[in-house]
Amino acid sequence: MLSALAHGSSEQGAAIGAAVLPTIRELEEDRARFYGDLVLNSLNEAARRALEVIMKGYEYQSDFAKKYVALGRQEGERAILLRQLRARFGELPDAAVARLEGAETAALELWAERVLSAKTLAEVLDEPS
Known part of the structure; x- marks a missing residue:
């Protein structure tokens, strides 16, 4: 999470964001929403788009x-x-x-x-x- 906040706008932003997602899914609903929002807001536009490509077709696992x-x-x-x-x-x-x-x-x-x-x-x- 801290890495995403610190380096989300770097070239490694998409990889860092993708690494954080599985951990966020394990959190309670309110906390997952909060951290997910923080991660997405910390990524640069290219990293956000890359993460969307990674997630495309993904079937969400969490009830949240x-x-x-x-x-x-x-x-x-x-x-x-x-x-x-x-x-x-x-x-x-x-x-x-x-x-x-x-x-x-x-x-x-x-x-x-x-x-x-x-x-x-x-x-x-x-x-x-």
């Missing part, structure tokens, strides 16, 4: 990383659905936006399918009778 990847995907799905609904039905009522913002992934996926054929916002968000 899996949790935040899932949250990121869910936020992306939510943003896309909101954009689609606004394009199709115009400005949305505050209650509909609040409902979307609080929805779980399964509901977002269902609504994303419904928006393709729905004629009204209610057909997307309401349960069929």
Whole structure:
């Protein structure tokens, strides 16, 4: 960790960052987030890109990383659905936006399918009778 802070901007930055990652994964969630952020911020742009290449296709092992990847995907799905609904039905009522913002992934996926054929916002968000 100290090596990453001291030498992360050097030519060895990517190798140092890659060496720190396995150790960070073993830490508790809050501490892992803190140290991971410190390491990434200590690397120069080239080292950050190289580390991203190393990590590309990597399947995260820690519950910490899996949790935040899932949250990121869910936020992306939510943003896309909101954009689609606004394009199709115009400005949305505050209650509909609040409902979307609080929805779980399964509901977002269902609504994303419904928006393709729905004629009204209610057909997307309401349960069929």
